[in-house]
Amino acid sequence: MDKDSKQTTETFSFKWKKRDTYEGDEMQARSYKWLVDRYFGSESARIKFLEKNKDKSLLDAGCGSGYSTTLLFGEYLSTFKYLGVDISDSIDVAKERFREKGYKWTGFLQENIQTMKLNNKFDIIFCEGVIHHSTKPFETFCNLTSHLEHNGIIMFYVYKEKAPIREFCDDFIRDKLKSLDNEAAWEKLLPLAKLGKALGELEVDVNITEDIEILDIPKGKYNVQRFIYWFFLKAYYDKNISIDEMNHINFDWYRPTNCHRFSQEEISKWLVKTGMQEVRFVVEMPGITVVARKN
Numbered sequence: 001m002d003k004d005s006k007q008t009t010e011t012f013s014f015k016w017k018k019r020d021t022y023e024g025d026e027m028q029a030r031s032y033k034w035l036v037d038r039y040f041g042s043e044s045a046r047i048k049f050l051e052k053n054k055d056k057s058l059l060d061a062g063c064g065s066g067y068s069t070t071l072l073f074g075e076y077l078s079t080f081k082y083l084g085v086d087i088s089d090s091i092d093v094a095k096e097r098f099r100e101k102g103y104k105w106t107g108f109l110q111e112n113i114q115t116m117k118l119n120n121k122f123d124i125i126f127c128e129g130v131i132h133h134s135t136k137p138f139e140t141f142c143n144l145t146s147h148l149e150h151n152g153i154i155m156f157y158v159y160k161e162k163a164p165i166r167e168f169c170d171d172f173i174r175d176k177l178k179s180l181d182n183e184a185a186w187e188k189l190l191p192l193a194k195l196g197k198a199l200g201e202l203e204v205d206v207n208i209t210e211d212i213e214i215l216d217i218p219k220g221k222y223n224v225q226r227f228i229y230w231f232f233l234k235a236y237y238d239k240n241i242s243i244d245e246m247n248h249i250n251f252d253w254y255r256p257t258n259c260h261r262f263s264q265e266e267i268s269k270w271l272v273k274t275g276m277q278e279v280r281f282v283v284e285m286p287g288i289t290v291v292a293r294k295n
Contacts, residue, residue: 001112004257005135007178009088011255012133014182016065016090021248026240028071035072035128038282038289039155050076056123057081061113061144062130066094069126070101078104080124085109085116114140121149127156129287132260138270145274148294154276157289161261163216163231170234173254185255186247192235193247199225200237230285264288 001009022031040046050073058077060069063084070077077098082105084094091108098105109116113127114134125144134140137158148154161167173192177185204224211219217231225237236249253259267288271278280291 002135005087005112008133008256008258011182011257012064012086013088013090014186015248015252015255016067016088016093018248019065019093021244022067024241024245026238027245030238030241031068032071035068038157038284039072039280039291041280046072050074050079053124054079055081057120057149058083059118059122059125059144059147060084061125061127062086062133063094063108064088064090064130066097068128070097070103072126072128075101075103078102081106083107083109083118083120083122085111085113087112114143116143118147121147121152123149123152125152125154125156127154129157129159131156132158132262133256133258135258137260137262138273141270142274145276145294150294152294153279153291154294155289155291157287158267159259159261160283160285160287161263165215165232166230166234167261169232170254170259174257174259177255178257182255186251189250189254190243190247192233192250193243196225196229196235196237196246196250197243199228199235200239262288 036043036046040049054076058080060066060082063069063086066084069084073080084091084105086094087110089110091110095108113130114136125148127144131137131140145154162170177188180188202224205221206224206227207221208217208219211217215231229235229237234250234253236246238246264283267290271290271292275295276292277295278290278292280289282289
């Protein structure tokens with residue numbers, strides 16, 4: 001394993017074990033809504049999909065602690081032939097979560113999804129926010145699609161490239177954290193979470209009357225915290241969650257060395273090159289969510 005992959009793996013081992021920083025009721029409700037909106041568009045569409053695909057095989061590629069999967073699939077997980085794979089030892093947290101919820105599983109495997117070679121093919125592959133943390137994202141995507149059955153479905157999310165100053169600041173902070181251990185990096189980011197909170201509590205809007213093309217900023221009315229967040233510096237704020245939960249979100253972004261971002265056009269090319277048929281393609285400021293079928 002190369003140095004950057006090792007650092008990224010250790011980051012997620014650390015992050016997913018801090019369960020008290022992402023399992024609050026508000027945090028889970030927020031995460032659940034965002035997952036459903038992106039992958040299905042509505043709760044009724046989610047239920048329809050899960051009912052239709054009962055008893056099928058599901059590969060949770062980069063399962064982490066099982067957080068997103070247990071939220072999105074819920075009690076239906078017990079109806080799937082489920083295999084969770086992750087490069088980090090956070091699979092132990094995932095097993096613990098499944099036991100707590102009473103969900104069944106076929107297996108968990110500690111393996112790199114970029115290079116794994118499994119004997120099985122799967123009806124559904126779910127890969128929420130993981131491909132962009134691999135060393136070679138397109139190679140990872142190709143490997144995942146090679147594990148799909150004919151007419152199988154892949155569901156994945158990757159980071160979208162940001163405005164130029166935001167990209168610069170993100171990489172600058174990420175580089176500053178490289179020499180620190182995870183605990184020190186967590187503490188170093190806390191003032192950033194507090195800054196996000198201070199900006200959010202201002203409840204002030206800024207009106208941009210024309211596009212600022214040189215900075216990739218569209219005209220419009222923005223809350224000042226969100227304006228800084230989207231175009232200059234990620235300092236997350238949500239009045240309904242704690243400072244530690246906000247710091248968890250910032251840490252998730254800044255700490256991993258492997259953190260690739262993509263354009264809509266790049267991801268569209270991935271689908272074409274691998275013969276995948278687009279089913280759902282959602283582009284938002286933070287990222288790109290895709291559901292695609294293998295032809």
